[in-house]
Amino acid sequence: MxxxxxxxxxxxxxxxxxxxxxxxxxxxxxxxxxxxxxxxxxxxxxxxxxxxxxxxxxxxxxxxxxxxxxxxxxxxxxxxxxxxxxxxxxxxxxxxxxxxxxxxxxxxxxxxxxxxxxxxxxxxxxxxxxxxxxxxxxxxxxxxxxxxxxxxFGQEKVIEFKKLKALNDQARNIKLLKSRIVGGNLSVLQTTLGTPWQIDTKNSLLFVEDAGERGYRIDKMLEHMRQAGALKQCRGLILGDFIGGKEPGTETNNFKKVFKRWSEDLDIPVFQGLEAGHDVIQRPVPFNTSCVLQQQGGRVLLSIDTGGKA
CATH class of the missing domain: 3.40.50.10740 (Murein tetrapeptidase LD-carboxypeptidase, N-terminal domain)
Structure with missing residues (x-):
């Protein structure tokens, strides 16, 4: 770092x-x-x-x-x-x-x-x-x-996220996990696959978010990343905000079903609820800095070093 x-x-x-x-x-x-x-x-x-x-x-x-x-x-x-x-x-x-x-x-x-x-x-x-x-x-x-x-400006050197929810047993069983965060927009991350700059998730928590993508496209992008090996050595998947993506003729999306499917399919912990992405609240997420994820009594706390120095 x-x-x-x-x-x-x-x-x-x-x-x-x-x-x-x-x-x-x-x-x-x-x-x-x-x-x-x-x-x-x-x-x-x-x-x-x-x-x-x-x-x-x-x-x-x-x-x-x-x-x-x-x-x-x-x-x-x-x-x-x-x-x-x-x-x-x-x-x-x-x-x-x-x-x-x-x-x-x-x-x-x-x-x-x-x-x-x-x-x-x-x-x-x-x-x-x-x-x-x-x-x-x-x-x-x-x-x-x-x-x-x-x-x-260096007045806060750690940012905390307290609204994460564990979506699978692998996530619920974590007490303490130290790692770093990489990722960003899911559809953009997909375009890195097969290039010299393919996203490297090794020993990292992968954060993803997106806007305007229907459920089948989110599923397809995650499947592409899995087949390309981008999820193989990942320490966990953290879902940020996914907005839009309403199904034709409805006023709803099927994100919940998609993410339930992936939380059951993957053998890595999956968390949801990071307040970052394209929604109204866009909290800062430091990338490639040390982070600690702790869980006690069903409550998840993710603390991320901002990466700054005086």
Whole structure:
């Protein structure tokens, strides 16, 4: 594990858009949010350019990301939006020399591709946390914005999750488990399979979440990951928020049945209820840091080291 540096007021924050575009008012909102935190947003002047899929051409999105990675005067790279596009940057990213000093990447969804690369290739710790467009639009509650602020500024060095529920006997029988967490968006993780950056879950707890995927697709993605060996040496599976995915002609999804099936199929512990993903509450989840899962009297406590240092 490579620790990132806590930020301080006045620090420069490099803003990137490796996936989908945002509207200019959302760029302004992201800037205003960082200024409200008394940080210096560094947003490339032409970060958004009309494109049929992405925020910009691949080469320019990578150029902005490269500049953020290699800049000597910033500690954090914060993504504007997810969507789709980060995985197209990985072959170019693989040609870069690992920087001497780690930085903190923040983002969710499509940014899972970058989390996975930085963890596996450079050994960095990253933060699965709200994107800037969401923060800039005021869609994060004051309570959870404050939690994120405390983590980034080093006022909280451990984040606790107390609402996990054990879904199978393997999970219910755990008293103490020490590991690390990797993962992110399930559909993005599936796209890593068979690539040089296939998700490595060895000796790790795998966290997954998704939005807008019907039950059969979630089942299919998990089955693909199992057949590819991605669940073979995993210490456990932690389910975050899965939203949307209503079945045709109904107002409901069948997630409960899918997750019950997988909790019975797998011989690893399966937990549900991590408050992270695409839902209203998007609590920060530190990746590639030490974590401890404890269970007593049916109550589960997951404590995760934020990965920061003074």
């Amino acid at each position: 490579t620790r990132w540096n806590f930020i301080q007021e006045g620090d420069i924050i490099d803003v990137v858009a490796p996936g989908y575009p945002v509207q200019l008012p959302e760029v302004d909102g992201a800037r205003d949010f960082l200024l409200r935190w008394k940080l210096q947003p560094r947003i490339p002047k032409n970060i958004i350019k009309p494109h049929f899929l992405h925020a910009h051409e691949d080469e320019m999105r990578f150029a902005f990301l490269k500049s953020a990675i290699q800049s000597k005067d910033s500690r954090v790279i914060w993504c504007l939006r997810g969507g789709y596009g980060s995985n197209r940057l990985l072959p170019m990213l693989a040609k870069l020399k690992k920087p001497k000093e780690p930085k903190l990447l923040i983002g969710i969804s499509d940014i899972t591709s970058l989390h996975t690369f930085l963890i596996q290739e450079w050994g960095w710790s990253t933060l699965h946390a709200p994107l800037l467009d969401r923060l800039g639009r005021g869609l994060v509650s004051p309570k959870h914005e404050k939690e994120l602020h405390k983590i980034l």
